[in-house]
Amino acid sequence: MSRTRSNPLPKQLSLSVHLNDEATFDNFFIREGQVNAQVVATLKYQLQPMGEQFVFLWGATGVGVTHLLQASCLKAQQEGACSQYLPLTELVGYDPEQLLEDLERLDLVCLDGLQAVQGLPEWERALFRFFNVMRDSGRRLVMAANCGPRELSVNLPDLQSRLNWGLVYQVQPLRDDDKCRALQMRARARGLELSDEVAQFIMHRVSRDLHELFECLHRLDDASLAEQRRLTIPFVKQTLGL
Structure with missing residues (x-):
């Protein structure tokens, strides 16, 4: 349950509902004025x-x-x-x-x-x-x-x-160029450097669904940390099997 202060709900069902720590307003890509x-x-x-x-x-x-x-x-x-x-x-x-x-x-x-x-x-x-x-x-x-x-x-x-x-x-869907920026923003939050070239490569070979793009980024983050490698096109191809 996603409560913070002690505020017991004695009759509330016990649920396995958890928040995604990455689901923050800072992690949500927006353009001003939209x-x-x-x-x-x-x-x-x-x-x-x-x-x-x-x-x-x-x-x-x-x-x-x-x-x-x-x-x-x-x-x-x-x-x-x-x-x-x-x-x-x-x-x-x-x-x-x-x-x-x-x-x-x-x-x-x-x-x-x-x-x-x-x-x-x-x-x-x-x-x-x-x-x-x-x-x-x-x-x-x-x-x-x-x-x-x-x-x-x-x-x-x-x-x-x-x-x-x-x-x-x-809630409006992002344009493809904004999805690239959203992917790069999420990468920076993980301490990764995702170049325009690599971001475009991922966008053209993976589903454009943001959830799937972020799942790919999660896999790349884990592999990059394990192998101590930068996010290059050859590394992305190898990791994601592209």
Whole structure:
């Protein structure tokens, strides 16, 4: 569980939900003036007294929605606040009432993958009640799905209205040149030097999905450390089997 202060939830299920330490706002590549920059600014400010109480993020797989939710929880921890990240695609089989019980006592809750529970009556009823208690307690909530709130197949009208309570953002995908820069930024954070030539080589031979690109970088980092070698094209070809 991703809580920080001692704030026991006696009826909360024991879950194996862990945050990725690399999922920080500093590790999320943005261009100033773009929508993604507004998203990051909103999430960074959310726990402040005048911050948004409800934020809904949506976007296709690989654009960084999960990264942003986990970054929100990590930032909350750094600020001494209590937070919880819940990936609903992995938790859809749990009892939703039991899963959400007492979470309004936390400062921030992030619900990822709402599309996994759309149309399920027990989940829709539980989420509707949860929205109401979060509103009444003044806590912060971030929700995410692979489509906008109006496109979710929600059968409970009251829940559909709740999903549009706050700010709604579509997280924008990166252009290929920005993916190269994001890969280089992540490499620098690991203490690696990734030249433009090598970054372009990886981009043209590996899936352009950012998650897969970062997984490749993780493999290169481990191999570079083990063999004490720089990231050259021959080394990348050898390590990744290209």
